[in-house]
Amino acid sequence: MEKRTVALSFSSEEPVERWFGTEILDHSETSVDLSRLNDGAAVLVDHEGDQVGVVEDAEVKDRKGFALIRFSKGNRASEVFNDIVDEIRRNISVGYIIKSFEITEADKENKIYRATEWMPVELSVVGVPADATVGVGRDYRDFETVVKEVKKPENPEAKRLLKENEEKLSARLNKIKFFTNDYRKQKSC
Secondary structure (H helix, E strand, O other): OOOOEEEEEEEOOOOEEEOOEEEEEOOOOOOEOOOOHHHOOEEEEOOOOOEEEEEEEEEEEOOEEEEEEEEOOOHHHHHHHHHHHOOOOOEEEEEEEEEEEEEEEOOOOOEEEEEEEEEEEEEEEEOOOOOOOOEEOOOOOOOOOOOOOOOOOOOHHHHHHHHHHHHHHHHHHHHHHHHHHHHHHHHHO
């Protein structure tokens, strides 16, 4: 039986610039609540409703979050899984809820928000992660990773879908930039 599992890292203490300042997800033992991930949380594509798998196991080790995820046998999940096997998709992002922050100042202009109590609620396979230090292949865990070698001929439909997904990603990024700039303008008024 094919397991269709992948071991990966999903979070770290890498500082990430947000609209409100610099955010750091603390990875001390008491800061991260993994209960939702370890209860079979969803694996999504781009943080949206396209579920392609589940989280089998998650843990924090050496101040980084790690997970074993299992992919569905559905068409979309197979497409994403095969892209991971082919090393096309490597980026992972985590959706989370912040319960408490500690705020410090790096300087007068920039505040650092350290999430001292937070809960990951989903993992996503993404094109552009906020934290580029995590993802598939950025993991040293001992999980057994089982993948099926897939040899595919050139596929015009796959190329069309790839171009369509690139266009959608570009449109989403432009929308995010617009709302971010609009928010900053409103905030400065």
